[in-house]
Amino acid sequence: MTEISNTPSVDTIVGGYRKRAVWRVALVVAAALILFATVVVDVITGPADLSFWRVAQVILNPSIATTKEEVIIWDLRLPVAMMAVVVGAMLGVAGAELQTILNNPLAEPFTLGLTAAASFGAAVAIVLGWSVVPGVGGLFVTANAFVFAMFASLLIFVTTRLRGANPETMVLMGIAMLFTFNALLAFLQYGASELQLAQLIFWQLGSLARATWPKVGICLVVLMLVLPYFLSRSWALTALRMGEDKAAALGVNVTALRLMVLAGVSLLSAVAVSFVGAIAFVGLVAPHIARMTLGEDQRGFLPLSALAGALILSGTSIASKAITPGIVYPIGMITSLIGIPFFVSLILGQRRRHWQ
């Protein structure tokens, strides 16, 4: 430990903090700007050869577009690009808060079995043709996926409520969900026809191709409902990272906070996954990127997790079109392929270590 002579002055301490505060804002702004750029690139990339200027003209002044251009830009590319941003942000936020409340660096919607439950719900629709929610028409695969994902989180919610919501119980329940729904899914796959199997696999690989404006709208509304709540609990969530005891001593009702945040996370991931299919990895990596660059003060961590998730998915959307011109690969495949090397390099290059 250091002696008195080494203790920096008050001004030096304030200066150090101020520098970091500026860096935090700059980083969030930079991430937002890069995200804007990837969205632009995402919209101008695609099989139809449209120049950047033409796309910009059509977006700024839709009346000049030909019918073909209008369909390509307004009905196909823009909803996909926006869906990538919104769903990426939802998964980033969901992962960030799951890792926070469960005190576990591996937590994300996938680990808690929510994605597996959604996949099973989709399989019930595709293979058995059963719709859990009547009257949803063509959206019944999505509706089933949503209902099953919410059901899985409800089960976790109820068990932890009965047994006391400690993080270990929640993670173990999540893992139980994951294996249960995977096993049930295997049952359905075994009995499925080739066509159904193909459909199911396509769903499981995750795809933005089915994005429409109403779907983007629903996702955005859910994100806008949940994110402000999480932001309003910033200090409490940050305090939780110092341990339950410490958070409780500061006046945080730890159990209530965990349950409320779990409810929000469930909603985010169930909606996201039911629209775009199983996308692992984004919810895991986005918070890690935010943590490594800004630390875990939720005032920076949460916005940056959202932005990092949006950036990953938006970048993936571009890659899915650019790898083989003319073919759009399912994004679930690409997220892992481009994300993992990046992630590993981040971990190996990391100077500071947490979660030891």
Place this chain on the structure above:
Amino acid sequence: MTLEVRDLNFAYGPRPVLRNAGFSPLKPGHLTALIGPNASGKSTLFRAIAGLLKATGTVTLGQTDLATLSPKARLSRVCFMPQFFAANAALTVFDVVMMARKNLSGWRATSEDVDAVAEALHSARIGHLSEAYISELSGGQAQMVSVAQALIRKSDVYLFDEPTSALDLNHQLRVLSQIRSAIAKRNAVGIVALHDLNLAARFADHLILLRQGEVLAEGTPHDILRRPEIAETYGVDIYVTTGPKEDLVVHAYSHA
């Protein structure tokens, strides 16, 4: 404001941890040391006073029965520093002290807040750690940060659960005198749970001896340390002598 604790009872399942624990009213500006062997209920007593667990009995601060306050209001009157400090988070020392200062409300840190935190880190002599992550701290450093987190809060009662257990000799003395002078300056009630009887004798005005959830004895260090209950409670032979600065020195030996 004086703190009055009477007849606290609490059990984990069938096992009683506090049995009619209570003591004479504690005066503001004075530091009390809570002593007793492992598992004698020191942490539980602190939690009961802070309202973090539901014990029966009464805790009164001045004229206010603390049971009538909301949990959050109670915790802002009674500042409790828990014993353990999870240290794997990517939070800077500055951030965590700021969090304690903001008391979980208000997003923005005003320049007053920033100055207050910097001042607290400086006076606790941990300014050089300000921008370090708490995951990078040694046990002793983390403990000093914990104390700074507690002292930056404005409360009427401060409860420190073994604030010096991970510190070297120099820092033990330093942290305890920091706590002692803060308590005196703020005219607050301070209780420190301590294992080291010499530190208790040196810094506390009043000692409370706890055994199996019961208050066995209380009084000035001079009274308490010479009582046979002390040796009996710890299961050792104890001799008290006077040190070179007219202070009490406790010598303990295990039974031969």
